[in-house]
Amino acid sequence: xxxxxxxxxxxxxxxxxxxxxxxxxxxxxxxxxxxxxxxxxxxxxxxxxxxxxxxxxxxxxxxxxxxxxxxxxxxxxxxxxxxxxxxxxxxxxxxxxxxxxxxxxxxxxxxxxxxxxxxxxxxxxxxxxxxxxxxxxxxxxxxxxxxxxxxxxxxxxxxxxxxxxxxxxxxxxxxxxxxxxxxxxxxxxxxxxxxxxxxxxxxxxxxxxxxxxxxxxxxxxxxxxxxxxxxxxxxxxxxxxxxxxxxxxxxxxxxxxxxxxxxxxxxxxxxxxxxxxxxxxxxxxxxxxxxxxxxxxxxxxxxxxxxxxxxxxxxxx
Amino acid sequence: xxxxxxxxxxxxxxxxxxxxxxxxxxxxxxxxxxxxxxxxxxxxxxxxxxxxxxxxxxxxxxxxxxxxxxxxxxxxxxxxxxxxxxxxxxxxxxxxxxxxxxxxxxxxxxxxxxxxxxxxxxxxxxxxxxxxxxxxxxxxxxxxxxxxxxxxxxxxxxxxxxxxxxxxxxxxxxxxxxxxxxxxxxxxxxxxxxxxxxxxxxxxxxxxxxxxxxxxxxxxxxxxxxxxxxxxxxxxxxxxxxxxxxxxxxxxxxxxxxxxxxxxxxxxxxxxxxxxxxxxxxxxxxxxxxxxxxxxxxxxxxxxxxxx
Numbered sequence: 001x002x003x004x005x006x007x008x009x010x011x012x013x014x015x016x017x018x019x020x021x022x023x024x025x026x027x028x029x030x031x032x033x034x035x036x037x038x039x040x041x042x043x044x045x046x047x048x049x050x051x052x053x054x055x056x057x058x059x060x061x062x063x064x065x066x067x068x069x070x071x072x073x074x075x076x077x078x079x080x081x082x083x084x085x086x087x088x089x090x091x092x093x094x095x096x097x098x099x100x101x102x103x104x105x106x107x108x109x110x111x112x113x114x115x116x117x118x119x120x121x122x123x124x125x126x127x128x129x130x131x132x133x134x135x136x137x138x139x140x141x142x143x144x145x146x147x148x149x150x151x152x153x154x155x156x157x158x159x160x161x162x163x164x165x166x167x168x169x170x171x172x173x174x175x176x177x178x179x180x181x182x183x184x185x186x187x188x189x190x191x192x193x194x195x196x197x198x199x200x201x202x203x204x205x206x207x208x209x210x211x212x213x214x215x216x217x218x219x220x221x222x223x224x225x226x227x228x229x230x231x232x233x234x235x236x237x238x239x240x241x242x243x244x245x246x247x248x249x250x251x252x253x254x255x256x257x258x259x260x261x262x263x264x265x266x267x268x269x270x271x272x273x274x275x276x277x278x279x280x281x282x283x284x285x286x287x288x289x290x291x292x293x294x295x296x297x298x299x300x301x302x303x304x305x306x307x308x309x310x311x312x313x314x315x316x317x
Numbered sequence: 318x319x320x321x322x323x324x325x326x327x328x329x330x331x332x333x334x335x336x337x338x339x340x341x342x343x344x345x346x347x348x349x350x351x352x353x354x355x356x357x358x359x360x361x362x363x364x365x366x367x368x369x370x371x372x373x374x375x376x377x378x379x380x381x382x383x384x385x386x387x388x389x390x391x392x393x394x395x396x397x398x399x400x401x402x403x404x405x406x407x408x409x410x411x412x413x414x415x416x417x418x419x420x421x422x423x424x425x426x427x428x429x430x431x432x433x434x435x436x437x438x439x440x441x442x443x444x445x446x447x448x449x450x451x452x453x454x455x456x457x458x459x460x461x462x463x464x465x466x467x468x469x470x471x472x473x474x475x476x477x478x479x480x481x482x483x484x485x486x487x488x489x490x491x492x493x494x495x496x497x498x499x500x501x502x503x504x505x506x507x508x509x510x511x512x513x514x515x516x517x518x519x520x521x522x523x524x525x526x527x528x529x530x531x532x533x534x535x536x537x538x539x540x541x542x543x544x545x546x547x548x549x550x551x552x553x554x555x556x557x558x559x560x561x562x563x564x565x566x567x568x569x570x571x572x573x574x575x576x577x578x579x580x581x582x583x584x585x586x587x588x589x590x591x592x593x594x595x596x597x598x599x600x601x602x603x604x605x606x607x608x609x610x611x612x613x614x615x616x617x618x619x620x621x622x623x624x625x
Contacts (some may be wrong), residue, residue, distance in 0.1 A: 028449045032452055036455060039439065044480070047467075050473035056553055125369060129368055134553065139575075146382075154378060157394045248467075270560075295470050298464050301465075302464055309460075
């Protein structure tokens with residue numbers, strides 16, 4: 001919006017700068033590269049180089065300690081795809097990411113719709129709902145593993161209050177444990193998505209609703225025909241953010257709450273990769289699994305990046 | 318709305334828009350469900366109450382637990398303590414060595430921000446306001462980092478820190494955190510610089526400013542909201558980071574708060590009131606800072622996510 005004027009002037013200024021002659025152009029190039037170089041340097045050393053190194057190491061058999069690395073070709077990759085625990089971990093990673101993404105966005109949008117009106121205490125409510133966003137997954141994970149504790153936890157005592165005296169093993173039952181961990185992720189982030197959606201809802205022009213009111217449109221058609229289409233970019237962004245986040249930001253909460261157990265029921269790709277590195281010293285194998293995970297996540301990440309850039313371009317047009 | 322986040326306040330004011338994107342502002346009762354019907358309002362309050370209990374009560378419960386004696390802890394589950402055992406806090410503080418961990422976390426977060434903020438502003442400026450061939454490709458190359466999940470590169474990053482002799486040091490952790498924040502930070506600063514009119518830079522040149530002078534004296538002061546967003550977004554993330562720290566830090570006295578908390582909870586798995594006290598001590602500063610500056614945090618974190 002603001003860039004409408006900025007874009008034209010940018011081109012003009014660019015043309016002006018470009019027209020200034022070779023010396024000026026070389027100076028601009030030197031200055032630009034110099035300004036970008038500190039960032040580029042640490043980015044190259046601690047992001048790009050590890051990535052390339054990881055890709056190379058994934059082709060070797062290596063314990064991470066001795067200097068000898070044995071060429072292994074693609075065997076690490078085929079082994080990983082045949083490894084039942086890794087396959088389970090990938091399955092869990094997908095269940096985690098997709099389940100958490102749906103829950104956060106549905107809950108966040110629902111709360112935002114409910115709150116998008118002048119209610120008393122609304123500011124207080126937003127403060128409270130956003131609070132867990134501030135905490136680390138370590139804090140949330142520790143706190144909720146206590147809430148799920150069978151001896152003194154709130155969950156079991158709460159169920160007892162409503163007459164259920166054989167509570168589920170929140171973190172010990174393999175069929176439930178992953179869902180319990182996912183819940184903590186949802187608990188932490190729902191307030192964040194709610195605030196995103198609230199902001200989007202407040203930007204929807206009121207005249208659209210006024211027109212709809214004249215047409216006699218009721219709540220449901222208003223939601224489907226006006227609200228959802230108007231805030232669609234934010235919905236897309238919110239879904240992408242939670243999806244890329246949930247694929248790889250799940251290590252902390254899983255590690256703190258269950259360590260991947262019971263019986264690998266909550267094992268996600270990252271916890272298994274770290275286990276393979278530190279407890280069985282198979283660094284080459286761990287890197288191969290990392291690369292497989294990277295490819296899976298990069299697909300979603302590429303969509304997100306395209307979306308972010310695309311929006312910039314659209315905003316400038 | 319999305320554009321307002323990145324938009325420069327001055328530009329926004331000219332167009333009669335609110336200066337910054339402000340989701341906390343009560344504002345107009347805009348929106349979809351202006352039904353105003355009584356059942357709807359009642360339902361809204363009921364849901365609000367449930368959510369408040371679900372977020373606040375666990376915090377209170379943690380505080381209550383921290384103040385109970387061992388015996389009361391297992392008998393009085395829900396309420397506040399009948400006898401306050403304040404000693405839990407001093408014991409937890411000493412046992413977990415929390416002072417040292419607070420110091421480490423502060424050093425790491427501060428040190429990382431001291432690298433990230435200047436580096437990202439300079440790079441963002443280079444891509445947005447200096448015009449030279451190849452800048453677009455350089456910018457895209459930096460943005461690639463947004464696609465790379467850092468959990469995936471954790472293991473090779475460990476190897477690289479060994480090569481550079483910064484493994485198991487706070488400097489190493491700072492460098493890695495800084496590098497991992499470059500892509501996003503540059504993207505954010507690029508967006509803010511982009512919303513500043515080019516004429517300002519041109520005018521600074523005309524007034525005899527050097528290239529760097531125009532950046533430092535003219536553009537940076539105008540980009541303060543952007544710097545604040547970067548500070549809050551990167552700062553919160555680093556303060557809370559656990560995974561990379563657990564891979565790169567192995568000495569006890571170098572542990573950051575999240576790392577120390579995990580070690581403490583796994584080692585002292587029996588004295589629950591003390592563990593609750595430790596968790597309360599770790600979360601309390603975060604709660605206080607948030608309550609004091611919640612507007613900045615809410616807008617910083619969400620605007621950061623909306624990414625310009």
